[in-house]
Amino acid sequence: MLHLNDIALRYGAKTVVEHLSLSLAAGQIGCLLGASGCGKTTVLRAIAGFETVREGSIVLGGETVADARRSVPPELRQIGMVFQDYALFPHLDVAGNIAFGLGRLDRAARRARVDELLELVGLTGQGGRYPHQLSGGQQQRVALARALAPSPRLLLLDEPFSNLDVELRERLAQEVRAILKAAGTTAILVTHDQHEAFAVADVVGVMADGHIRQWATPYRLYHEPADRFVADFIGEGTFLPGRIVGAQCIEIELGEICRTVPFGGRPGDVADVLIRPDDIQHDDASPTRARVLAKAFRGAEFLYTLELPSGARVLSLVPSHHDHAIGEAIGIRAEIDHLIAFARGE
Amino acid sequence: MNYNWDWSVFFKSTGIGSEIYLDWFITGLGWTVALSLSSWVIALLLGTVLGVMRTLPGRFAARFATVYVELFRNVPLLVQLFVWYFLVPDWLPEKLELWFKQDLHPATSAFISVTVCLGLFTAARVCEQVRTGIQALPRGQAMAAYALGLRLPQVYRKVLLPQAFRIIIPPLTSEFLNVFKNSSVASLIGLMELLAQTKQTAEFTANLFEAFTLATVIYFVLNMALMLIMRGVEKRVRVPGLIALGGK
Numbered sequence: 027m028l029h030l031n032d033i034a035l036r037y038g039a040k041t042v043v044e045h046l047s048l049s050l051a052a053g054q055i056g057c058l059l060g061a062s063g064c065g066k067t068t069v070l071r072a073i074a075g076f077e078t079v080r081e082g083s084i085v086l087g088g089e090t091v092a093d094a095r096r097s098v099p100p101e102l103r104q105i106g107m108v109f110q111d112y113a114l115f116p117h118l119d120v121a122g123n124i125a126f127g128l129g130r131l132d133r134a135a136r137r138a139r140v141d142e143l144l145e146l147v148g149l150t151g152q153g154g155r156y157p158h159q160l161s162g163g164q165q166q167r168v169a170l171a172r173a174l175a176p177s178p179r180l181l182l183l184d185e186p187f188s189n190l191d192v193e194l195r196e197r198l199a200q201e202v203r204a205i206l207k208a209a210g211t212t213a214i215l216v217t218h219d220q221h222e223a224f225a226v227a228d229v230v231g232v233m234a235d236g237h238i239r240q241w242a243t244p245y246r247l248y249h250e251p252a253d254r255f256v257a258d259f260i261g262e263g264t265f266l267p268g269r270i271v272g273a274q275c276i277e278i279e280l281g282e283i284c285r286t287v288p289f290g291g292r293p294g295d296v297a298d299v300l301i302r303p304d305d306i307q308h309d310d311a312s313p314t315r316a317r318v319l320a321k322a323f324r325g326a327e328f329l330y331t332l333e334l335p336s337g338a339r340v341l342s343l344v345p346s347h348h349d350h351a352i353g354e355a356i357g358i359r360a361e362i363d364h365l366i367a368f369a370r371g372e
Numbered sequence: 373m374n375y376n377w378d379w380s381v382f383f384k385s386t387g388i389g390s391e392i393y394l395d396w397f398i399t400g401l402g403w404t405v406a407l408s409l410s411s412w413v414i415a416l417l418l419g420t421v422l423g424v425m426r427t428l429p430g431r432f433a434a435r436f437a438t439v440y441v442e443l444f445r446n447v448p449l450l451v452q453l454f455v456w457y458f459l460v461p462d463w464l465p466e467k468l469e470l471w472f473k474q475d476l477h478p479a480t481s482a483f484i485s486v487t488v489c490l491g492l493f494t495a496a497r498v499c500e501q502v503r504t505g506i507q508a509l510p511r512g513q514a515m516a517a518y519a520l521g522l523r524l525p526q527v528y529r530k531v532l533l534p535q536a537f538r539i540i541i542p543p544l545t546s547e548f549l550n551v552f553k554n555s556s557v558a559s560l561i562g563l564m565e566l567l568a569q570t571k572q573t574a575e576f577t578a579n580l581f582e583a584f585t586l587a588t589v590i591y592f593v594l595n596m597a598l599m600l601i602m603r604g605v606e607k608r609v610r611v612p613g614l615i616a617l618g619g620k
Contacts, residue, residue, distance in 0.1 A: 076518075129526075
């Protein structure tokens with residue numbers, strides 16, 4: 027459906043994005059995830075047609091919409107866009123905003139389509155209100171309805187939840203996914219928040235310095251990160267040094283771990299093993315002890331920062347009825363299902 | 373100051389038919405209003421076109437509008453009026469020149485010169501306000517409109533200009549009032565608008581103070597009335613949070 031083939035984007039002499047490729051199937055929701063300044067919004071704007079592609083090509087539904095020589099203007103791409111600030115038209119009411127891209131329909135068809143979208147985004151009967159009379163969440167849904175109204179071939183969402191408070195953000199992220207799936211829309215979301223990315227997207231690209239480091243499902247990003255950067259960026263965790271002892275086994279302070287996940291390095295080499303908070307179980311009977319350095323209460327769980335006898339640190343998620351004091355030594359056990367290790371110097 | 377004010381002068385006969393001096397003021401006010409409104413129509417239309425040109429992506433249009441603005445803004449209004457009235461007719465094709473100078477009533481040719489002059493002069497100022505109004509809008513507004521499939525003329529007509537005009541109503545109002553005040557330059561080329569009628573009354577009656585006081589009051593009341601009307605317009609079309617909404 028959408029293919030970005032080895033594209034490069036520049037502002038003047040500054041290269042913002044280089045050698046970037048990705049593919050999205052029809053009906054799929056993709057996400058570009060990265061810190062601010064990594065180039066993700068620039069990629070989104072290039073897909074929409076607001077940035078010039080200097081190398082490579084963008085192919086949408088079999089049609090090349092942009093390459094180094096030509097560029098289909100944004101108004102002809104049939105790509106919907108939801109902006110970070112929503113960019114609702116303040117001088118038009120909700121119905122006027124949603125109907126804005128429906129110029130080709132006659133009056134009755136336009137009204138029917140507006141009603142259909144108001145229902146889709148849960149704002150039935152609110153068509154006569156003006157943007158300034160709506161809450162942030164409602165404005166966001168109007169922006170979504172407006173972008174979806176002309177049935178775009180692709181929908182782009184630029185940090186759509188960043189102006190909302192945290193509670194609303196999570197709920198709306200799930201709602202937006204449900205709306206997009208109900209409409210069968212192919213979409214790309216840009217965000218710096220991995221929880222948003224995981225909540226909305228089928229496939230996520232982790233971006234840094236204008237490159238996509240890994241393009242995979244959220245589950246694989248978390249459990250099979252392609253490199254140290256992705257491992258570090260996604261989720262929480264710490265690295266423990268280990269020594270490779272067999273084709274598939276590593277010896278670390280918490281014992282020997284053997285898993286089928288391949289990793290670079292030969293026996294005898296030193297490797298860093300990623301330990302996620304869910305890999306460390308609290309077990310009073312375990313002979314392995316660790317001292318509580320810090321703890322963060324998260325309601326159902328505590329996130330403990332623990333110091334191993336060697337001085338290395340690990341994180342552990344423990345049900346919150348296990349309330350241990352800072353400084354206390356507690357028994358722990360490593361339960362590592364997904365071995366993520368990177369040989370030193372890799 | 374030892375001056376005997378005599379307000380009854382305005383009701384005395386001018387000696388021409390049954391006219392009293394107040395009639396001169398009313399005629400003058402009529403010219404002033406006609407002149408100002410015609411100039412304003414030109415200024416608003418041309419200024420909007422130029423203002424839009426200054427924000428277009430193309431280099432040529434923007435540069436043309438910039439040169440226009442600098443030219444008309446940096447030459448005194450009076451100089452421009454003399455150019456339009458004394459020089460430009462000489463540059464016209466012969467037939468047109470004769471028509472303008474001989475066939476037209478002197479008041480009509482003066483009216484045309486002042487209207488064109490004041491219209492084009494004010495257009496430069498309206499242009500700058502329209503431009504800043506458009507540029508004050510968040511970039512996302514135009515992008516959102518393009519993404520919804522609108523072409524450039526529609527983007528301006530449906531999204532940018534309706535918002536830009538709402539933002540610039542206050543400075544535009546003062547420009548509108550300036551046109552009324554600037555229209556007094558017409559008195560220098562013999563058009564009998566309000567100021568010219570005032571001067572004539574003063575000369576005929578020697579009641580200089582009364583004449584200019586009345587003129588002051590008329591200009592003041594006229595401008596106050598226009599300002600109140602514009603304030604009403606502003607209130608009517610106001611969109612709360614127009615600038616705040618959108619943020620960037």
